[in-house]
Amino acid sequence: MNLIDRYVAEVGKHLLLVKGRKDIENELRSTLEDMLEERAQKAGEPADEAMQMELLKEYGAPGRVAETYNPNPYLIGPRIFPFFMFILKIVVAAVTLGLTIATGIQIMSASPMTAVDLLSTIGKGLLNIVSACIAAFGNLALVFALIERYAPASEFKMDEEKEWDPAALKKEPEPDDVKIWEPMLAIVFTFIALSIFNFNPQLIGIYYLDGNKWHVLPLLSEAFFRWLPLMNIAWVAEIVLNGMLLRSGKWTTSTRLVSIATKLFQMVILGLLIAGPSILALTPDSLQAAGVNDLEALNILETMADKGLDIILGLAIFGSLVEIIKSIYKMVTQK
Incomplete structure (x- = not known):
């Protein structure tokens, strides 16, 4: 298992989602591999472990990356x-x-x-x-x-948050x-x-x-x-x-x-x-x-x-x- 696979697996551990976790992992792996390939082409040399480490360090800690995929990080969010x-x-x-x-x-x-x-x-x-x-x-x-x-x-708004229309008076x-x-x-x-x-x-x-x-x-x-x-x-x-x-x-x-x-x-x-x-x-x-x-x-x-x-x-x-x-x-x- 290379560093990208380990990184993706670590991100998966932090995901709160059960449904769709595999899709997110596959998407993340594909994105990282494309970015790594692009860097290797620019450098004019094959991708190695050092290049992987540099990419993953720039991408961020697995826990922080997982937070971007979690739609409900709050128990009760600001909308309600x-x-x-x-x-x-x-x-x-x-x-x-x-x-x-x-x-x-x-x-x-x-x-x-x-x-x-x-x-x-x-x-x-x-x-x-x-x-x-x-x-x-x-x-x-x-x-x-x-x-x-x-x-x-969209359905969960207090009255003051909803757009008011004067036509409603009629x-x-x-x-x-x-x-x-x-x-x-x-x-x-x-x-x-x-x-x-x-x-x-x-x-x-x-x-x-x-x-x-x-x-x-x-x-x-x-x-x-x-x-x-x-x-x-x-x-x-x-x-x-x-x-x-x-x-x-x-x-x-x-x-x-x-x-x-x-x-x-x-x-x-x-x-x-x-x-x-x-x-x-x-x-x-x-x-x-x-x-x-x-x-x-x-x-x-x-x-x-x-x-x-x-x-x-x-x-x-x-x-x-x-x-x-x-x-x-x-x-x-x-x-």
Whole structure:
């Protein structure tokens, strides 16, 4: 193996690309060999090792050469970093607000509290906020890292970067236009749901007053939390979809396809919730602990709660199906 082959192999080691690496190596080898042949002709002597070393030294270190072939040297590049910061601020504010309210509810439900218990609850609440914000940052960074690599650069511009045309003032609102507050609110409430269900699930329950003290009757069973990872994926997909809508400002074919895929996934999850064990923790035993002692009434209440939940989940599936049909119809009629 001559020096050029070794040099090309070393450049290949530094390439982040897997697909197209061989093509780049072949192109680089051909370029170097042509340059070496040209130098040899000018010098009027055959190419030797010294001439190869001189050429490679001028061409540069393998690592630096490889950087010129790597299209995405950044985790989150400058083209979408402003948008990343915009969404991150919304998400952090939403998570902080949601968990602050959750901590306040926890303090109110546990009152009266000693000073030590109060400080302990506040401290745990602050830790939950920090950990939830870190988790949200990590998830959002992962999403935007994928967008950095797969979203076309021309489509990812903030409003101030886009060329403005006064003729736009005469145009009537497009039916596919998205009001900016809609995806923003969706992102905020989705992250609130993520933070509460994953970090403070104990707050989801039925609150009742026993004497002078508030108690919480857990509403969700262990069966619900088995499906929580899938629900997290669905929520993250919703965040991605609303981020795309916030970016584009209107419904496009790509956003409709993402919406259809997300709705289908949500329908699968809802079907699993209906078909599997009850996700409600409202059992006769738990209701008896809350002070309801009529056994027949307890059984009727449990059955009604399960049936009612199945109806609600079924309606959610129907709603998702309607949204899918609407998206498909609009994609077909717009072509």
